[in-house]
Amino acid sequence: MIYTITLNPSVDYVMELESFQEGELNRAKQTNYFPGGKGINVSRVLKRLGANTAALGFVAGFTGNFIQQKLMEEQVNTLLLEVSGESRINVKLKAGDETEINGTGPIVDESAISSLLNQLDSLTTDDFVVLAGSIPSTINPRIYEILIQKCQTKGAKVVLDTGGTVLKELLFYKPFFIKPNHLELAELFGVAIQSIDEVVYYAKKLHDQGIENVVVSMAGDGAVLYTGEGVYLAKAPKGEVKNSVGAGDSLVAGFLAEYVKSGGASEALKFGIASGSATAFSHDLCRSDEVLTTLNEVTIEKWTGKEE
Ligand SMILES: Nc1ncnc2c1ncn2[C@@H]1O[C@H](COP(=O)(O)OP(=O)(O)O)[C@@H](O)[C@H]1O
Ligand SMILES: O=P(O)(O)OC[C@H]1O[C@](O)(COP(=O)(O)O)[C@@H](O)[C@@H]1O
Numbered sequence: 001m002i003y004t005i006t007l008n009p010s011v012d013y014v015m016e017l018e019s020f021q022e023g024e025l026n027r028a029k030q031t032n033y034f035p036g037g038k039g040i041n042v043s044r045v046l047k048r049l050g051a052n053t054a055a056l057g058f059v060a061g062f063t064g065n066f067i068q069q070k071l072m073e074e075q076v077n078t079l080l081l082e083v084s085g086e087s088r089i090n091v092k093l094k095a096g097d098e099t100e101i102n103g104t105g106p107i108v109d110e111s112a113i114s115s116l117l118n119q120l121d122s123l124t125t126d127d128f129v130v131l132a133g134s135i136p137s138t139i140n141p142r143i144y145e146i147l148i149q150k151c152q153t154k155g156a157k158v159v160l161d162t163g164g165t166v167l168k169e170l171l172f173y174k175p176f177f178i179k180p181n182h183l184e185l186a187e188l189f190g191v192a193i194q195s196i197d198e199v200v201y202y203a204k205k206l207h208d209q210g211i212e213n214v215v216v217s218m219a220g221d222g223a224v225l226y227t228g229e230g231v232y233l234a235k236a237p238k239g240e241v242k243n244s245v246g247a248g249d250s251l252v253a254g255f256l257a258e259y260v261k262s263g264g265a266s267e268a269l270k271f272g273i274a275s276g277s278a279t280a281f282s283h284d285l286c287r288s289d290e291v292l293t294t295l296n297e298v299t300i301e302k303w304t305g306k307e308e
Contacts, residue, residue, distance in 0.1 A: 001052045001054060001126070001127050002042075002043075002046055002051055002052065002053045002127070002128045002129075002256055002260065003054050003055075003056055003123075003127060003128070003129045003130065003156075004039030004040065004043045004046075004053065004054075004055050004056065004057075004130040004132065005039050005056045005057055005116070005129065005130065005132070005147065006037035006038060006039030006040045006055065006056070006057035006132065006133055007057055007058060007108070007133065007134075007135055007136060007139060007143065008037060008057075008058070008087075008088060008105040008133060008134060008136045009035065009037035009039075009040050009057055009058070009059055009064070009067050009080070009087055009088075010035075010036040010037045010040075010063075010067075010087060010088045010089065010090040010102065010103065010105075011033055011034070011036065011063045011066055011067060011087065011088075011089045011090070012033070012034045012035075012036035012090050012092055012245060012246075013031065013032075013033055013089050013090065013091050013092065014031065014033075014034065014092045014094065014283075015028040015030075015031050015091065015092065015093050015094065016028060016030040016031070016094045016095075017029060017093065017095040018095065019095050020093055020095035020096075020099070032283060032284070033066070034070070034284060034285075035066065035067040035070040035071055036067075036090055036245070036246070037057070037067075037132075037133050038133035038161055038162075038248075038249050039055060039056075039057060039130055039131070039132045039249075040055055040057070040067065040071070041249035041250065041253070041285060042130050042132060042161075042249045042250075042252050042253045042256075043055040043071075043076050043077075043253075044071070044074060044076055044253075044285050045249065045250045045253035045254065045257075045275060045279070045286060046253045046256065046257055047074060047075065047076045047077075048074075048285070048286070048287055048288050049253065049254065049257040049288050049291065050257070050288065051253075051256065051257040051260060053076065053077065054077040054078065054079050055071060055076055055077065055078045055079070055080060056078075056079045056080065056081075057081070057116075058080065058081050058082075058083045058087075058106065058108050058112055058116075059080045059081070059083070059087050060082065060083045060084060060085045060086050060087050060106035061084075061085060061086035061087060062086065063086050063087040063088070063089060064082065064086070064087040064106075067080070067087060068080060079119055081112050081115050081119075083106050083107065083108050083109070083112050084106060084107065085105075085106030085107050086106060087106060088102065088103030088104055088105040088106075089103050092243075092245050094243070098244065098245070100245070102134075104136065105136040105138070106136075106138075107138045108136060108138055108139050113139070113140070113143065116147075117146070117147070117150055120147070120150045120151060120154065120156075121154075123150075123151060123154035123155070123156040124154065124156065125154075125155035127154075127156040127157070128156065128157045128158075128159055128176070128256060128260070129147075129151045129156050129157070129158055129159065130159040130160075130161065130252065130256070131144055131147060131158065131159070131160050131161070131162065132160075132161040132162060132249065132252070133161070133162065134162070135166065141166070144162070144166060144170055145169070145170065145173070148160075148170060148173045148175070149173075152173065157176035157177070158173065158175040158176055159175060159176060159177045159178075159179075159256065160175040160178045161178070161179050161248065161249070161252050163180060163181075163184035163188075164184075164187065167180065167184065167188060168188055171206065171209055171211065174209065174210035174211055174212075175211060176211075176212050176213060177211075177213040177214075177215070177252075177256075178206065178211055178213075178214055178215070179215045179216075179217060179248065179251060180216055180217075181216065181218065181219070181248060182199060182216055182217070182218045185203070185216050186202075188202075189202050189205070196224065196303070197305065199216050199218070199224045200224055200226065200303055203216050203224055203226035203231075204226055206226070207226045207227070212227060212228065213225065213226075213227045213255075213265055214226040214227070215251070215255065215269065215272065217248055217251055217276065219236075219244070219247070220236055220241075220280075221236065222234045222235040222236040222273055222298075223251065223269065223272070223273055223276075224303065225265060225266065225269040227265040227266075228265075229264070229265050229266055230303075231302065231303040232265075232266045232269055232300055232303060233301055233303045234269050234270055234272075234273040234298055234299070234300040235273075235298065235299045235300075236273055236276070236277045236280075236298070237277050237294055237297035237298060239277065239280070239281040240281060241280045241281065242280070242281060242282055243279075243280070243282065243283050243284075244279070244280045246279050246285050247276045247277070247279045247280045248276065249279075249285075250272075250276045250278070250279035250285055250286050251272040251273065251275060251276035252272065253272075253275055254268075254271040254272040254273070254274060254275025254276065254286075254291060255268045255269060255271065255272030255275075256268070257271065257275075258270075258271035258272070266300060269300065270295065270298050270300050271291070271295065273298045274291045274292075274294040274295040274297075274298050275291050275294075277294050277297075277298070278290040278293075278294040
């Protein structure tokens with residue numbers, strides 16, 4: 001089973017506008033609401049790809065009800081815990097550029113945290129746990145550390161998709177799979193990254209620390225995988241980007257869906273890229289038919305130090 005934990009799920013409110021003028025009245029030409037938050041997105045895509053998944057985390061109020069209802073409609077297993085307040089609304093403005101305003105989120109108390117930890121009692125060595133997204137300010141900032149320790153005590157594999165200082169501190173636990181984007185990778189090492197060679201150089205540093213699968217995503221440029229199997233560059237297909245929100249989460253889901261089937265990291269990367277790009281090319285997250293079509297257009301090569 002692939003469990004996902006989203007500490008701060010959201011309603012993603014996507015507004016499309018012809019143009020956006022700051023300080024003026026703007027009118028949207030199209031609006032959409034989606035259940036969001038990184039782990040929720042991973043579970044939604046995993047379900048669409050036919051993988052066994054359950055979404056854990058905290059939801060609250062009318063927005064929390066919306067999230068639960070949408071996941072139920074999509075038959076995504078949920079073990080979401082209800083807390084008081086309201087789940088956040090994350091506004092995604094699409095007017096040429098994409099501008100995001102992510103909300104705050106409800107108060108999560110100690111008893112809710114204990115309930116979440118209790119839910120992890122049944123983990124086994126066959127399980128994966130995806131920890132993804134930001135930590136709400138009301139939760140102990142060391143929560144990911146506590147959750148990772150619990151997962152690893154049970155022998156479950158930890159997948160981490162977060163950035164900033166949180167990621168830096170958690171490398172010590174050697175998660176099984178991490179997926180920083182190239183900007184997060186640069187921030188991690190306090191450098192500017194300008195070439196694939198540099199991406200590979202810093203991904204190797206992470207792999208050398210004991211992280212089995214390091215995937216560095218590079219939006220329209222695809223991703224690099226540094227793993228025991230080798231180093232791979234996957235190029236993303238070209239297409240019309242409709243909504244790149246959740247593209248990174250889709251990459252994580254596609255990678256895991258394929259990895260649990262075949263155990264091959266390079267095949268998993270290819271599937272991950274197809275999923276990420278299929279999401280970028282659609283309004284909502286990718287569907288499995290879109291992923292299969294996109295898969296034919298993903299090219300993957302072993303990295304030898306220069307593009308062939
Ligand atoms: N403009 C794009 N064109 C094609 N594929 C894209 C585009 N943006 C994102 N993707 C796909 O989604 C994956 C993750 O995107 P990225 O933006 O790097 O992640 P994150 O959302 O975590 O920052 C990429 O590796 C690629 O497969
Ligand atoms: O937890 P955070 O960092 O605030 O991010 C939450 C947001 O990230 C998303 O999960 C999208 O993430 P990606 O575009 O990185 O895949 C949205 O659904 C959600 O609004």
